[in-house]
Amino acid sequence: MSAIVSIQNLTKTYDNGFVALKGVSLDIRQGEILALLGPNGAGKTTMISIICGLSMPSGGKVMVGGHDVVRDFRETRKLIGLVPQELTTDQFETVWNTVNFSRGLHGGKSNPKLIEQILKDLSLWEKRDNKLRELSGGMKRRVLIAKALAHEPRVLFLDEPTAGVDVELRRGMWSAINRLRETGVTVILTTHYIEEAEEMADRIGVINKGEILLVEDKRTLLNKLGRKQLRLELKEPVTALPPALAELHVTLAEEGRALIHEYGNGAGESRIGAVLAAVEREGLSISDISTHQSSLEDIFVSLVGDRA
Numbered sequence: 001m002s003a004i005v006s007i008q009n010l011t012k013t014y015d016n017g018f019v020a021l022k023g024v025s026l027d028i029r030q031g032e033i034l035a036l037l038g039p040n041g042a043g044k045t046t047m048i049s050i051i052c053g054l055s056m057p058s059g060g061k062v063m064v065g066g067h068d069v070v071r072d073f074r075e076t077r078k079l080i081g082l083v084p085q086e087l088t089t090d091q092f093e094t095v096w097n098t099v100n101f102s103r104g105l106h107g108g109k110s111n112p113k114l115i116e117q118i119l120k121d122l123s124l125w126e127k128r129d130n131k132l133r134e135l136s137g138g139m140k141r142r143v144l145i146a147k148a149l150a151h152e153p154r155v156l157f158l159d160e161p162t163a164g165v166d167v168e169l170r171r172g173m174w175s176a177i178n179r180l181r182e183t184g185v186t187v188i189l190t191t192h193y194i195e196e197a198e199e200m201a202d203r204i205g206v207i208n209k210g211e212i213l214l215v216e217d218k219r220t221l222l223n224k225l226g227r228k229q230l231r232l233e234l235k236e237p238v239t240a241l242p243p244a245l246a247e248l249h250v251t252l253a254e255e256g257r258a259l260i261h262e263y264g265n266g267a268g269e270s271r272i273g274a275v276l277a278a279v280e281r282e283g284l285s286i287s288d289i290s291t292h293q294s295s296l297e298d299i300f301v302s303l304v305g306d307r308a
């Protein structure tokens with residue numbers, strides 16, 4: 001897949017001397033959903049603002065659809081839709097007018113059929129004649145997405161699309177965003193909800209203190225860094241771990257009432273069979289067995305420390 005957004009060695013130093021981006025390089029692939037995770041102040045908004053031409057880079061280069069975001073600002077802006085966190089448009093305007101006007105603002109020819117489709121996709125069609133102030137918070141957020149889509153961008157940036165939105169609506173927005181991807185739009189979203197990244201993203205980028213810590217295919221990331229844990233509850237607690245089990249990297253937990261065996265790519269080959277056979281040989285009785293796989297959240301916390 002070719003890169004629709006190419007970021008090379010991007011730096012940003014604010015006027016007060018604060019270095020918000022320290023040489024970020026990243027290729028965003030045509031048609032993917034990329035989730036950018038990072039704690040507060042990591043530099044996500046700074047990076048998006050530069051890509052969207054709202055802020056000047058201090059160094060490095062950003063290309064969108066083959067155009068330089070500084071030199072060819074008009075060209076790149078046409079290709080980009082940005083969904084900010086807050087709705088700043090006229091609250092007394094209707095949904096239809098707000099979205100339709102947004103298309104005109106970007107120089108697009110009137111296209112009522114397209115606006116109708118966007119509103120239907122985002123489940124806003126029934127509300128098209130309502131004023132924005134009459135909508136719920138979740139609906140207002142969807143109006144923001146509709147506005148950004150009205151000029152048919154090829155790349156859509158969503159800054160915290162579901163912050164403060166209830167679980168049901170969040171799921172609705174996820175499916176709306178997935179439908180967008182099916183139409184070939186590249187989606188970059190920032191989120192604090194790890195679950196959102198886990199659910200939606202093809203790739204995950206982790207940014208911290210102005211640096212990209214990693215960008216990885218979601219499945220690869222979970223396989224590479226995710227650990228699995230086998231847990232055996234013992235009927236009778238033991239005071240010491242039999243050497244045969246210690247050799248298999250089994251540890252004792254809960255004051256001798258449980259045995260833990262870590263495996264998975266991050267912790268070497270699985271030797272579950274050998275562990276179970278050794279438990280049997282040692283004459284230990286098991287009352288329960290469970291396994292646990294570390295989540296994206298575990299991985300994220302281990303990458304950026306407790307600032308997540």
Ligand SMILES: Nc1ncnc2c1ncn2[C@@H]1O[C@H](COP(=O)(O)OP(=O)(O)OP(=O)(O)O)[C@@H](O)[C@H]1O
Nearest residue numbers: 014016018020038039040041042043044045046047
């Ligand atoms: N205009 C500015 N002048 C000086 N420093 C700034 C300015 N704007 C942002 N910063 C600083 O740059 C850093 C990165 O901010 P940015 O908004 O990009 O982070 P973020 O990852 O989007 O955070 P959040 O998750 O809280 O939205 C922060 O430490 C912030 O205080």
